[in-house]
Amino acid sequence: xxxxxxxxxxxxxxxxxxxxxxxxxxxxxxxxxxxxxxxxxxxxxxxxxxxxxxxxxxxxxxxxxxxxxxxxxxxxxxxxxxxxxxxxxxxxxxxxxxxxxxxxxxxxxxxxxxxxxxxxxxxxxxxxxxxxxxxxxxxxxxxxxxxxxxxxxxxxxxxxxxxxxxxxxxxxxxxxxxxxxxxxxxxxxxxxxxxxxxxxxxxxxxxxxxxxxxxxxxxxxxxxxxxxxxxxxxxxxxxxxxxxxxxxxxxxxxxxxxxxxxxxxxxxxxxxxxxxxxxxxxxxxxxxxxxxxxxxxxxxxxxxxxxxxxxxxxxxxxxxxxxxxxxxxxxxxxxxxxxxxxxxxxxxxxxxxxxxxxxxxxxxxxxxxxxxxxxxxxxxxxxxxxxxxxxxxxxxxxxxxxxxxxxxxxxxxxxxxxxxxxxxxxxxxxxxxxxxxxxxxxxxxxxxxxxxxxxxxxxxxxxxxxxxxxxxxxxxxxxxxxxxxxxxxxxxxxxxxxxxxxxxxxxxxxxxxxxxxxxxxxxxxxxxxxxxxxxxxxxxxxxxxxxxxxxxxxxxxxxxxxxxxxxxxxxxxxxxxxxxxxxxxx
Numbered sequence: 001x002x003x004x005x006x007x008x009x010x011x012x013x014x015x016x017x018x019x020x021x022x023x024x025x026x027x028x029x030x031x032x033x034x035x036x037x038x039x040x041x042x043x044x045x046x047x048x049x050x051x052x053x054x055x056x057x058x059x060x061x062x063x064x065x066x067x068x069x070x071x072x073x074x075x076x077x078x079x080x081x082x083x084x085x086x087x088x089x090x091x092x093x094x095x096x097x098x099x100x101x102x103x104x105x106x107x108x109x110x111x112x113x114x115x116x117x118x119x120x121x122x123x124x125x126x127x128x129x130x131x132x133x134x135x136x137x138x139x140x141x142x143x144x145x146x147x148x149x150x151x152x153x154x155x156x157x158x159x160x161x162x163x164x165x166x167x168x169x170x171x172x173x174x175x176x177x178x179x180x181x182x183x184x185x186x187x188x189x190x191x192x193x194x195x196x197x198x199x200x201x202x203x204x205x206x207x208x209x210x211x212x213x214x215x216x217x218x219x220x221x222x223x224x225x226x227x228x229x230x231x232x233x234x235x236x237x238x239x240x241x242x243x244x245x246x247x248x249x250x251x252x253x254x255x256x257x258x259x260x261x262x263x264x265x266x267x268x269x270x271x272x273x274x275x276x277x278x279x280x281x282x283x284x285x286x287x288x289x290x291x292x293x294x295x296x297x298x299x300x301x302x303x304x305x306x307x308x309x310x311x312x313x314x315x316x317x318x319x320x321x322x323x324x325x326x327x328x329x330x331x332x333x334x335x336x337x338x339x340x341x342x343x344x345x346x347x348x349x350x351x352x353x354x355x356x357x358x359x360x361x362x363x364x365x366x367x368x369x370x371x372x373x374x375x376x377x378x379x380x381x382x383x384x385x386x387x388x389x390x391x392x393x394x395x396x397x398x399x400x401x402x403x404x405x406x407x408x409x410x411x412x413x414x415x416x417x418x419x420x421x422x423x424x425x426x427x428x429x430x431x432x433x434x435x436x437x438x439x440x441x442x443x444x445x446x447x448x449x450x451x452x453x454x455x456x457x458x459x460x461x462x463x464x465x466x467x468x469x470x471x472x473x474x475x476x477x478x479x480x481x482x483x484x485x486x487x488x489x490x491x492x493x494x495x496x497x498x499x500x501x502x503x504x505x506x507x508x509x510x511x512x513x514x515x516x517x518x519x520x521x522x523x524x525x526x527x528x529x530x531x532x533x534x535x536x537x538x539x540x541x542x543x544x545x546x547x548x549x550x551x552x553x554x555x556x557x558x559x560x561x562x563x564x565x566x567x568x569x570x571x572x573x574x575x576x577x578x579x580x581x582x583x584x585x586x
Contacts, residue, residue: 042118062099062118098125138211141196149210153270166222169260170277174289176215190247198240255290266295279303324379325546329539339396343546390552398429406436412447426455437476481508485519492528
């Protein structure tokens, strides 16, 4: 019998049919006793002094004691439960199990007893813990996620009257996408794990490191007594990152662009401090990767200007406020125009023209460059007759394509289809930087053949400033190579540039590529190219500034201007005398 109330007469006991069976049939009391024993819920009853009056088998299992060791009355668990407690629920860990116990005072026969029920919630608790871990901790590195570090900072800010200054430090891993593309995502993941270990290797009790996105980490340093202490700490961490990391037999070097903000100097909320650390990081990344900067107000102004430009860029694409200007490629021996390069120009909401250097990279970063490139092609085709009238009938037209686009098969297939739909694809030349050829083989092996099939030619733009080496030319099957202006500027006074120019010229000639010298801005530069090289074609402000459609409409007087006459007019009408710095804008 599991349950007994004291001070009951024998008659009363007999009336309660306390025998478990009567004539082979389970008695009412026996039935109740069996049910209580086998309940899947733990059940106990205690008297006013905490002595156990009832314990079923499930409860005995929860408390780790064999059921038979618990007697009808007078026995107690190791630590007797408090009598007549208000209703309450607690979760207790017992060995490798977790038990949820609910206690409720009850009145029975003028007695105040404590009824307790217990449930094994080990599985539910494990599920909750796993969900919590996934919500607050990064599965790859084991570091806290954004939500947890934000909560930690907010808790710190709630103690504003008592705590000292702290810092938020934003780490952005440089060129991580290139590492993923070249070595594969498994190596990229392993690199992130190693970076996390290096950054967290010297954390103090008050510090916290979180991974807040793919290649971004946020470090809270608390306390921080001075900017000097902050700089010294971050410098040590950057030095730790510089050491090579061996992953799958690859020796990989990593660096990070880092920005920091200090409480209370740079903000009083998590969002503001995080935003200012982010701004400081981007100021580093846009200037020179791998450095560190602490936020200041000038960075906020620059970030505001960038945000304004971004909004203007999106609106300009939506409203089609882009226009083209065309700069001729000239035969320096005959002065004939042999082609033109289409350069995009953006007008802001006040009608002021902005040079591409202010928005092209941003368009690539924001994923707007594909739409912009199609807009340029549309504008070229809508004014093809005017282009022919001004520069010469059938003149070739060069269109710039970013390296990111060149290695995107979806974009390139769509763009090739758009070029084919013009019914004159053979007039077009795609200008890409050498990065498009060197970073992956996809452009060379998969995309280039499709362009050649429809008659589109390819030019390597800005050669000599990126990933190039002369040996790389042997693996590139381009039609044209444009020598970067940095080699052409003051070429008549720079023997080393002259030697490089001759080497590129000879190799390109041997490989059947046409050479274009970019950025010719003075008579001396042109004279050197004419007298000391075999280079035949050039482009630059010496011959013409980029010519807009408006320029063409105001200066063109006949429907067909021969190429020779066009070249002569360009050299005469558009040769500028302003400073070199002004002329270099493209």
